[in-house]
Amino acid sequence: xxxxxxxxxxxxxxxxxxxxxxxxxxxxxxxxxxxxxxxxxxxxxxxxxxxxxxxxxxxxxxxxxxxxxxxxxxxxxxxxxxxxxxxxxxxxxxxxxxxxxxxxxxxxxxxxxxxxxxx
Amino acid sequence: xxxxxxxxxxxxxxxxxxxxxxxxxxxxxxxxxxxxxxxxxxxxxxxxxxxxxxxxxxxxxxxxxxxxxxxxxxxxxxxxxxx
Amino acid sequence: xxxxxxxxxxxxxxxxxxxxxxxxxxxxxxxxxxxxxxxxxxxxxxxxxxxxxxxxxxxxxxxxxxxxxxxxxxxxxxxxxxxxxxxxxxxxxxxxxxxxxxxxxxxxxxxxxxxxxxxxxxxxxxxxxxxxxxxxxxxxxxxxxxxxxxxxxxxxxxxxxxxxxxxxxxxxxxxxxxxxxxxxxxxxxxxxxxxxxxxxxxxxxxxxxxxxxxxxxxxxxxx
Numbered sequence: 001x002x003x004x005x006x007x008x009x010x011x012x013x014x015x016x017x018x019x020x021x022x023x024x025x026x027x028x029x030x031x032x033x034x035x036x037x038x039x040x041x042x043x044x045x046x047x048x049x050x051x052x053x054x055x056x057x058x059x060x061x062x063x064x065x066x067x068x069x070x071x072x073x074x075x076x077x078x079x080x081x082x083x084x085x086x087x088x089x090x091x092x093x094x095x096x097x098x099x100x101x102x103x104x105x106x107x108x109x110x111x112x113x114x115x116x117x118x119x
Numbered sequence: 120x121x122x123x124x125x126x127x128x129x130x131x132x133x134x135x136x137x138x139x140x141x142x143x144x145x146x147x148x149x150x151x152x153x154x155x156x157x158x159x160x161x162x163x164x165x166x167x168x169x170x171x172x173x174x175x176x177x178x179x180x181x182x183x184x185x186x187x188x189x190x191x192x193x194x195x196x197x198x199x200x201x202x
Numbered sequence: 203x204x205x206x207x208x209x210x211x212x213x214x215x216x217x218x219x220x221x222x223x224x225x226x227x228x229x230x231x232x233x234x235x236x237x238x239x240x241x242x243x244x245x246x247x248x249x250x251x252x253x254x255x256x257x258x259x260x261x262x263x264x265x266x267x268x269x270x271x272x273x274x275x276x277x278x279x280x281x282x283x284x285x286x287x288x289x290x291x292x293x294x295x296x297x298x299x300x301x302x303x304x305x306x307x308x309x310x311x312x313x314x315x316x317x318x319x320x321x322x323x324x325x326x327x328x329x330x331x332x333x334x335x336x337x338x339x340x341x342x343x344x345x346x347x348x349x350x351x352x353x354x355x356x357x358x359x360x361x362x363x364x365x366x367x368x369x370x371x372x373x374x375x376x377x378x379x380x381x382x383x384x385x386x387x388x389x390x391x392x393x394x395x396x397x398x399x400x401x402x403x404x405x406x407x408x409x410x411x412x413x414x415x416x417x418x419x420x421x422x423x424x425x
Contacts, residue, residue, distance in 0.1 A: 005120055006228065012127035012160065016153070018216055019134040025208040029196045031143055031188060035150050038181060039134060042157050045173070049164050052236075055229040059165045060252040061326065062244060063393070072252075073165045074236045079256040083268045085172050086330050086412070089181060090275030093419050096188040097279040103192040104286075110197060167326035168253050171318075175334040180416060183341055187423040 009050045016043030030099050030109045041088045045081045052077040123163060130156040141196045143189050151182035248389030249323035249398035258404050262383040269365060269411065276415050280422055287425050293348060304346030311339035319409030323398045329405040333412030340417040344424060354421055357414050364411035371400055
């Protein structure tokens, strides 16, 4: 129980990556595979923010004149994750555009049936 | 601490629900719930900028884009058992 | 068969990851780079929000790359779905309360988005969050009363103009001597609206660009 209380954030992030990888590897419908891709991205962003956390830390905003700068959390992973979230939505939009184009051509969304590049 | 454990368990149950259901609309809404709980966890990890970005971009716009894509293709997954 | 094999492979991978990652200390001290950014952030930037300073000043080139990737994604989507209009005769208009409510709410949502990215260097927030809220306002208006508040050519013009302004501000910094995205305006008093050099101007350009981009993606998918 003590192990659970100390590592609950890690279990959440890695559980999400595990479920996302399982969906990408073993499912047949194209839209479900893209949902799994979104889960992997969310899990990795959560893991990056967990690394930058300090016990009893505060957010890095100097709103009052004298705040203790030794008690603040790490600001560099937050800046990188901000960029990663916005890029993920662009990738998901482009992937769904490709799925719509594929559906118009093949009339099915099963990846076992869309085989071969036909000229 | 009990509250955070509760939230993580609900997030993992939501992800498993999105894996199992055959109705694609329910799977897209379960993905939205996972994004929302991830945004709350970002707030508890003292990162308010990232929480605001994940809530507005992940929970609102990604779910809307999925619903538009489902509208233009099929709604139900096939259930034949072939490999 | 495929499911069982993938499950076993994933369990092996995750046991390996767990054995490798137990050596990372949880909730201990920060890295040296972050200590330098927090201790000297106010003197070098003038902004109260350190994450804004890191995104726009210390790592400003990554933000330029991210703006480029968003632009490529939107252009690619427009190219794939080119010339595919569905006929809209199977859409019934909504009731009077819904259409009036949606049209009434649109300026307030726009105002909230603009407030969030103007105060990006003082409170949590910034360009990306404000832009996403503006795109949600466009989405509400298009779902509620089936009308586009701004025409499509106007959205594309706003997006291109905002991206050009971002690069122009960086090039002016290059002319002043030094490097791209140099902070050439005075830093001002801490915790006021006009402070932090060029940081508010950059976030205003990014806010309009991201908002117009995501609204364009919604327009293209909704046809």
